[in-house]
Amino acid sequence: MWAPVAIQGSRDRLPAVQRLRLLLPRLLPTVVLLFVFAWAVDSIIVTGGGVLAVHYRPLVRTPPAVNQFQAGDPVAQSLITISGSIPRRDRVLIVWDIDDGKTESTFWYGFVWGTFWLYPRQVTVSSYPRSAQTTTADTVIEVRRYGSARLDVAAGYFTAWEYEYPGYPVGQYRHNPDEVHPPVSGATVTVFRPNK
């Protein structure tokens, strides 16, 4: 192991700046070396703590897809569930009308989640309920506040499914009654109004 070496000569007579110049070349590498080992110790504590905080048993005993389904909030879960029930070539309108004081962020959350989980369908995201009256999409999905009125969809659409999650009822309306598939349900989906 290394150790700082005593500086030869009478240091007391040297000016402070000169003493510092003599000391620095010895001190700096020592400080840097100590810093590197301290960082390693910090990494063991912090990252090791993070590693130990994970509950591995449920993770490895559950299929990744189910973990994915269970991780999201109700809206994300509903989108993953609904995704399997919509034909892949459909044009989809998502009406995201949640006016809970944080509409904008919720809307963009809906935009990102909706376009990702419903891919490869061509998705239009709207915060205007009136969009549902003029749309030509094959499927209309409505996400609304709990207790608010249902969407007034254009003529020719019918309610295929409706799910209710805490705070977020999600409705699905379809244009073509021949192409209604049940949602792919891997977990706790409550279908309370199947209505053809």
Added chain:
Amino acid sequence: MIDSRVLVACLEIVIYIALCYAVGRVCLGWVVRQPSALAVAGSLALGAAALSLQLWGFGIVGVPWNAVTLLLPWVVVGILRRRRIVFDVKEDLRRVGLGARSLYQLDRLSILLIAMAGLIAASYFINLITQPLTAWDALSMWLLKAKHFYTIGAVDLGALWPVHVETPAQAINGLDVADLMRHPDYPPLFPLIVASFYTLIGHVDDTVGKAVNYLFLVVLATSAYAFFRSILDQRLAVTFAFLAVAAPKFIGVFLKNTAGYADYMGMADYAFATCLFLALAHLHTSFTGTARKAGVPDPSYAFALIFAALAALMKNEGLPFFVIVLAIGTVRGGRRLRAGQLKVPAMRQVVPIALVVIAVVGWQGYIRTHGLRSDLLTFTHPADLLPSLPLRALAIAAYFWNIHIFSLHNDFGWVTWSFLLATVLLAANRLRLGGAVYLAVVLQMLSYLIVYLFTPLPLMLHLAESADRLILQLTPAMLLLLGLSLSPYVGTRRLSLSTEPDPSTVSTARKQPAQQVDTMVR
């Protein structure tokens, strides 16, 4: 009992990494006959990039994307060059064997660090595969593009943009929020790497797809050890490699639900950081290499350029970095030309450089011709911001002060102090070793500052959403600077510190580094 789908996913990732190694090793063997340990460690990333660029090319000429078309060319090359490949793999296995044998000579600290790194890496592996995908950027940008590219079998955003949005709040400072959420201009390499994984397994798996980041963990850990072992003693090399795996800054990339850490699973920042590290390490080796003196074209600068170009294909932050590495090489080339020492690079090095540079230029051309240019270039004319620059600079400084950039109680402090200590130590050594790397890192940081100064986004919003990830990107580079700053003082054989920079180390680094780097294990 472990779920069978988890086991299958683990197997898929392991096979994917093995295939990337095989492809990367073939490419590496073509570029250089006797690659350094650092180059071999980076061959995994080269392989992943080669498969991705191959898919890109397939999309252009209309070849369908599937496992057969993807692997067939490599199988043919493997058969044609079987003797060479067998020799290369044996050589790599010999290196690994020597490394395994040297484990018996390690001190207790090194053994502890290796054991901890192994446990952490194993935990990361399980987490990456099984944890759900929830990171905003991963969903909205990287993995959306990955499954889009895979679904249409081409690198084309035509079907994805323009997005259809009907809402009152469509713009921030004149920028389309939908584009801000999606960033269509972000480079395609990371999504293509994920898409190459989908191509091999034959379907889209968003949850497992994000685990391709594990490949870059393997690359960073092995290349960190290979590089630091060439300039430092074994204990320090192990310590730096351990930090490359376990530094708390990387927790968000590999672990979820850890208090205080952002969710970066499935994002390209770690892969970018790895390319940055590899480019800088090769840049350093190119400055200290002696292959050219032996009459052999030095491939290190070629690798530096290749990895810098891959960084530019990984994230937009790589564009200034590529220019920096190119500029450093050009200046040095100019000096050598004046001195009459400039050697023409071998065609085997020029071709891969040309391929990745064409890819970089091609992507930039594509986004500009399709109106998908970066949001950072769409708003205010830079001259309009000049009067407010001092205030903006102050605001940036205040932001970093407020996130306690110097505090060792968070992971920012370790990175910041790494840079400061390395600066002082390198300066004390008059930048005799690592000057080019230091210059490249400083210029890269300067490019970040310039982007913040001129950003058209609300400054605080931009800082809040990106500064943490920029620090993550720079963390491996800071490890590199720390290691370089210590190298003149700490020998490669033992942990010893002299009062003056060890002239033998410096001169050895200048005279014989190619041999040092080539010998991963002494």
